[in-house]
Amino acid sequence: MGFQDRLSRELVAAWAIAKKDVAIYYLRPGTIVGGVLFPLFMFLAFTAGKLGTAMALIPGLIGITTLFSASSIEPVSIPIERRTNTFDRLLSAPISLNALVLGESLSGLLYSVVIALVVFVAALLILATPIANILLIVVGILLSSLCFATMGTLFAAYPTESPGDIISMVNVVRFPLIFISGVFIPIATLPAVGQMIAYVSPLTYANDLIQGGYNGKMTFHPIVDVAMLIVFILIFQLIANYLYKRFSD
Amino acid sequence: MKFREHSMTSDTQAIEVSHLVKQFGAFTAVNDISFSVAVGETFGFLGPNGAGKTTTIRMLTGISPPTSGMATIFGHDIVRDTVAARQSMGIVSETSNVYTDLTGWQNMMLAAQLYRVGRTERDRKATELLQRFELYERRGDRVHGYSKGMMRRLTIAMGLVNSPRLLFLDEPTSGLDVESNLIIRDMISDLIRGGVTVFLTTHNIEEANVLCDRVAIIDKGLIAAIDAPERLKKTIQSVQSIEVSFDRSSPTRLDELRQVPMVNHARKEGDKFKLFTEDPTEVIDGVMAYAHTHNTRVTSITTLGPSLEDVFVKLTGLQRSGGGVTAID
Missing domain, CATH: 3.30.70.1510 (THUMP domain-like)
Structure with a gap:
């Protein structure tokens, strides 16, 4: 079997897995709470706390929307599928773990992109938010969505049948990321330790791209942001592959 | 020369298992088992609860890696060449692992896409199988409205959508109504006649006796006996x-x-x-x-003469309870 044929097979299978998740899990309560309501409440809390005007907080809202919505599908779907044994169907299919992880992550990516686009369009229509470079926003949304979806798939590798177990673990990572990634609090105002941690947060680079797209002000060069997000995606994918293989017993 | 040996083996042997071991910490679930299943053979795998049947199937289907030993499917090493080995197999697990929030048709399409069955072929195959399993009229309904027997039939239909050369059937008729039981038994007989290799685990010993060319009896991770049902019965003529x-x-x-x-x-x-x-x-x-x-x-x-159940009881040391043996998985 040639490389092209193999790649095509893997992509078809990944897309089939993603479509299945779209049909089953997008409207589950756990997904809606984690992917839509959490970032919305966070945005309202920061707006009410007068940490900035609604218009100024829109890039941050899009950033945390991608973080929460992209990483909210797999922590719900995979434990449920372990409980119903449907996950074994995927594990025993003639596809690689790469295709399985990618397929699971694709559904998180699509979910995140749709919600982020709703926020983007609503902000444009209601607040008339100025845009400096729409390409940066689009790339930021796409890459951060894939990055955080893969992160959600990675966490879901933990062998439990309870979505609550995974969601709790993901939240331990998601909430601190909001405060150390320059989303609502500029990185420059963080203590030295916080600034160092910010460099190892994918949300820092995602937020930088989206902020740059809105107001033209960026901490890093866009190529650095894109490269770092790609590196995070690859790292999450590799770790997820390893963990799914390790926990398949 | 080596390639030729590989081809000949894969032409005649569907499954080859050599010194397969699976350990979970200090516990040995499968202890150095070896056997082979010829192409077109129907092979029964019997054993009590915890004997190692499911662990063996999980290793043979590439879900769980063996601790040591090796297994090949049509000549493909299940560890090193997992995708190729799986492509020619269908897997029907013990539980009806269907997506209850999807329709019967969507489940069939998902299974077909995972095995990369082409669009025209998957429509044709799904239609044929759903009709064969008397589910076609309900193909547009979500599966959570199906009966237990219908879900089981759908699970088996999904396992056949890629026209497998080797079918793993884990307890296919366990706890089913008479209608579903008959449909499934007929289907298994058809597959056997069609030359499909079947690896069957069942607690229904009569089912194994009637359907299988050979059976293996596994107990505590070891194969206690492996032979044709009639020859196994002859080994305990005293019973x-x-x-x-x-x-x-x-x-x-x-x-x-x-x-x-x-x-x-x-x-x-x-x-x-x-x-x-x-x-x-x-x-x-x-x-x-x-x-x-x-x-x-x-x-x-x-x-x-002795029944296969008598052989099973004798070899596994199980106690009879009422009209049958207890604790057979």
């Missing part, structure tokens, strides 16, 4: 039995029959009594004498 029924019932009859000379063990099966012995002739004489003494008539009496 012969007499099946007898009387014109009147009596609550004390079973205990009384146990006292007949040369009866090693007796149990009641419906309106009949099964008396185990090494000397059937002596027992028949004893039973006739018993009937005369107790003023009752023998309505039927038959000499039986």
Whole structure:
């Protein structure tokens, strides 16, 4: 079997897995709470706390929307599928773990992109938010969505049948990321330790791209942001592959 | 030369297992088992709970890596060449692992896409299988509205959507209604006639006896015996039995029959009594004498050789309970 044929097979299978998740899990309560309501409440809390005007907080809202919505599908779907044994169907299919992880992550990516686009369009229509470079926003949304979806798939590798177990673990990572990634609090105002941690947060680079797209002000060069997000995606994918293989017993 | 050996092996052997071991920490679930299944053969895998059947299937289907040893599917190493090995197999797990929030048709399409069955072929195959399993009229309904038997039939249909050369069937008819049972048994017979290799685990020993060319009996991670059902029965000819029924019932009859000379063990099966012995002739004489003494008539009496269930009980050391053996998975 040639490389092209193999790649095509893997992509078809990944897309089939993603479509299945779209049909089953997008409207589950756990997904809606984690992917839509959490970032919305966070945005309202920061707006009410007068940490900035609604218009100024829109890039941050899009950033945390991608973080929460992209990483909210797999922590719900995979434990449920372990409980119903449907996950074994995927594990025993003639596809690689790469295709399985990618397929699971694709559904998180699509979910995140749709919600982020709703926020983007609503902000444009209601607040008339100025845009400096729409390409940066689009790339930021796409890459951060894939990055955080893969992160959600990675966490879901933990062998439990309870979505609550995974969601709790993901939240331990998601909430601190909001405060150390320059989303609502500029990185420059963080203590030295916080600034160092910010460099190892994918949300820092995602937020930088989206902020740059809105107001033209960026901490890093866009190529650095894109490269770092790609590196995070690859790292999450590799770790997820390893963990799914390790926990398949 | 090496390639030629590989091809010949994959042409004749569907499954080859060599010194397969699976350990979970200090516990050895599967302990150095070896066997092969020929192309077109129907192979039964019997064993009590925790014997290692499911662990073996999980290793053979590439879900769980073995601790040591190797297994090949049509010549493809299941660890090193997992995707190729899986492409030619269909897997029907013990539980009906279908997506209940999807329709029957969507489930079939998902299974077909995972096995990369082309669009035209998957439509044709899904239609054919859903009709075969009498689910076609309900194909547009979400599966959570299906009965247990319908879900089981859908699970098997999904396992066949890629026209596998090798089918793993884990307890296909366990706990099903008569209609589903008949449909599934017919389908398995059709597959066998069509040359599909079947690896069947079942707790229904009669099912294995009727369907399988060979059976392996696994206990505590070890294969206790592996042979054709009839040859296995011959290994324990000492476990012969007499099946007898009387014109009147009596609550004390079973205990009384146990006292007949040369009866090693007796149990009641419906309106009949099964008396185990090494000397059937002596027992028949004893039973006739018993009937005369107790003023009752023998309505039927038959000499039986050992059943596959007898072989299973003997090899695994299980205890009989009531009319059958207990704790068979």
